[in-house]
Amino acid sequence: MFATSLPEEKLIEMYRKLWLARNHELLAEEWKLNGRIQGSVHLATGQEAVAVGACSALEVDDYIMGTHREHAQMIAKGVNIRRMAAEMLGKATGMNQGKAGHMLFSDKSVNALGGCGIVGGGAAVAVGYAMAFKVLGTRQVSLVFFGDGAFNTGAVHEAINFASVRKYPVIFLCENNRWGLTVMQHEQTVVEDLSDRARCYGIPGVTVNGNDVLAVYEAVKLAVDRAREGDGPSVIEAKTWRMRGLAAGYPMDWEPSEYHEEGRKQDPIRLFEEKLIARNILSEEMAKGIEEETRRVVEEAYEEASQAPYPDEAVFWENVFAAPIG
Amino acid sequence: MTMKKVTYRQAINEALFEEMERDPKVVLFGEDVGTYGGVFKVTDGLKKKFGNERVFDTPIAEAALMGAATGAAVAGLRPVVEIMFMDWIGIAMDQLVNQTSMIPYIWEGIKVPLVLRTQGGSGSKGSCQHTKSLEAWIYHVPGIVVAMPSTPYDAKGLLKSAIRNDNPVAFIEHKMLYPTEGEIPEGEYTVPLGRASVKREGKDVTVVALSKMVVESLKAAKELEDEGISVEVVDPVTIKPLDMDTIAESVKKTNRVVVVNEAFRTGAVASDLTAQIQERCFDDLDGPILRVTAPDVQVPYSPALEQFWLPGKDKIKQAVLECMKR
Incomplete structure (x- = not known):
């Protein structure tokens, strides 16, 4: 699908971001499993096209709110990979000085604000971003990623309804990997296409193949244009496949093999690569080069981060209150 | 003014x-x-x-x-x-x-x-x-x-x-x-956050009261004056951060404290104020700090029952008298 007349550089940039996100996830998994990253690590391996397609339709000024599986989302929005790696390791040079960790980090410089470890907790905050844009008349939009599990929480429905009635410029992007933690979608809801729910709120809803980066881009672009024109929010469901378990190291042997077979078949990077090569925008050699270059970037970021100091106690006490009180 | x-x-x-x-x-x-x-x-x-x-x-x-x-x-x-x-x-x-x-x-x-x-x-x-x-x-x-x-x-x-x-x-x-x-x-003024207010000066007992309980405490203080007991009523106004200096100064003078808070007794703000006061003012205290709160009971509707729940003037008076004895 090349209905959009995206310039070649933009398409190559999207391809590179897919690889940057994928290589990040592969390395983060390795570092988690060998104990160099602490805590849990929710990997977006296989889901990168949702993030890259969506953020490619946004401007730097636009805000995103991510999920607990936020790495690809934040990379797609353009966060500094070195500061991100340092955050993943809890270092002082991390984008949040090591306070946030892998599922909560944010980067104000690109309005990646931010991860959210409470399933469904971010939607209302994104509505607030959009409220500010509308009141201040800035023409910015906000986009919130949330999963299929989150789409069964009351807070997400409250947020969508509120945004609809106020016509706030926000895009509700359901990144549906068919898993709410360890429970599959059909055990959590009888609705097949979750974008159908948009009809209940009187706003547009569309379902796309989330592993087709251009399909995601197209859908989000339409929603962004609509939001900027003052026509209010939209719901987009991007169906995708989680190539790993709930988090790095989680057993997957009990998960249905058909799901994972389909996921491998639908690898978003391969799908996009085939299209770009068929159109002579990308050669196999260039593709290999981008894969290797992005791997180096991620490796260097993590090696550098591993040498960085941990934050000191002063950081611990800072910003409980971010401003004077009395 | x-x-x-x-x-x-x-x-x-x-x-x-x-x-x-x-x-x-x-x-x-x-x-x-x-x-x-x-x-x-x-x-x-x-x-x-x-x-x-x-x-x-x-x-x-x-x-x-x-x-x-x-x-x-x-x-x-x-x-x-x-x-x-x-x-x-x-x-x-x-x-x-x-x-x-x-x-x-x-x-x-x-x-x-x-x-x-x-x-x-x-x-x-x-x-x-x-x-x-x-x-x-x-x-x-x-x-x-x-x-x-x-x-x-x-x-x-x-x-x-x-x-x-x-x-x-x-x-x-x-x-x-x-x-x-x-x-x-008539004109512009502000009251700073984080500053307590002495609503009535006295020398025998300090009553630290919150919200409507300040009004009830002032009524109690007035009646106790007739009985020869001088009550100082301190209103923290902002409970977090707490203006402990103003409370401590009052306790230094009276050596006796009653804390009044219209809330369920267990884990009430009154409990924490009591702890904070004894930590800071132990040497100034002549007896235990007493609390006047609502009981650990749901708030019933009937006027006949609601009165058992509500703390107020009479319960405050009783606590002050008890405090004077110990």
Whole structure:
């Protein structure tokens, strides 16, 4: 699908971001499993096209709110990979000085604000971003990623309804990997296409193949244009496949093999690569080069981060209150 | 300074008018706060004056309200969000605890300048879903300023400070105080956050009381004066951060303390104030610190039963007399 007349550089940039996100996830998994990253690590391996397609339709000024599986989302929005790696390791040079960790980090410089470890907790905050844009008349939009599990929480429905009635410029992007933690979608809801729910709120809803980066881009672009024109929010469901378990190291042997077979078949990077090569925008050699270059970037970021100091106690006490009180 | 007599309700209404006039970034929203002017008429006239983008009615969706206020504050507004009855704060609590209070600390000092206005308190025959005082829940969480004014003067001046402050502030009103009257200056004034107020000077016992319990304590003090007991009434006004210096100074003088808080006894703010006072003032105390609170019982409807729940003048008097004996 090349209905959009995206310039070649933009398409190559999207391809590179897919690889940057994928290589990040592969390395983060390795570092988690060998104990160099602490805590849990929710990997977006296989889901990168949702993030890259969506953020490619946004401007730097636009805000995103991510999920607990936020790495690809934040990379797609353009966060500094070195500061991100340092955050993943809890270092002082991390984008949040090591306070946030892998599922909560944010980067104000690109309005990646931010991860959210409470399933469904971010939607209302994104509505607030959009409220500010509308009141201040800035023409910015906000986009919130949330999963299929989150789409069964009351807070997400409250947020969508509120945004609809106020016509706030926000895009509700359901990144549906068919898993709410360890429970599959059909055990959590009888609705097949979750974008159908948009009809209940009187706003547009569309379902796309989330592993087709251009399909995601197209859908989000339409929603962004609509939001900027003052026509209010939209719901987009991007169906995708989680190539790993709930988090790095989680057993997957009990998960249905058909799901994972389909996921491998639908690898978003391969799908996009085939299209770009068929159109002579990308050669196999260039593709290999981008894969290797992005791997180096991620490796260097993590090696550098591993040498960085941990934050000191002063950081611990800072910003409980971010401003004077009395 | 020319003074005028206003009700607590009018004082809050004036603060909202003045701050919205002063700063176009101040917005106000909540259930029934717009056209109707609030179920207690506190926001009367604001929508008419400032228009539907800045003052508006919302769906009945407390989680969305709290989250949206948070996002709007991050993105440049100064929202005043109303949760109509404090009993319903539970619905908004996830947003408050996992987003609002977390963001400045985790995201490198990003400011969340919002005011959460709500009201609690019993005495209204409201039964147990419209009468609770749940300030302890918010008080418990780091990063939120908690204010509980007891007079029209404090309510107006403190709300103006709260709206101008760059931290999230929970501004907790008391429904039975709305019609109470007091004097305020004709012109502009503010009351600083984080400063206690000695409402009555005395030398025998210090009564530290919150919200409407200040009014009850002053009544008790007046009657005790006839019995030859001199009671000092200290109103913390802001309970977090607490102005411990003013309380300690009073205890140094009286050596006896009663803490009064209209809330369930276990885990009440009164319990924490008691602990803080004994830690700081142990050597100045002539006896144990006594607490006057509601019991650990749900708030029943019947006027005949509600009286057993409510702390007030008589129970305060009793506690002061008991305190004098020990």
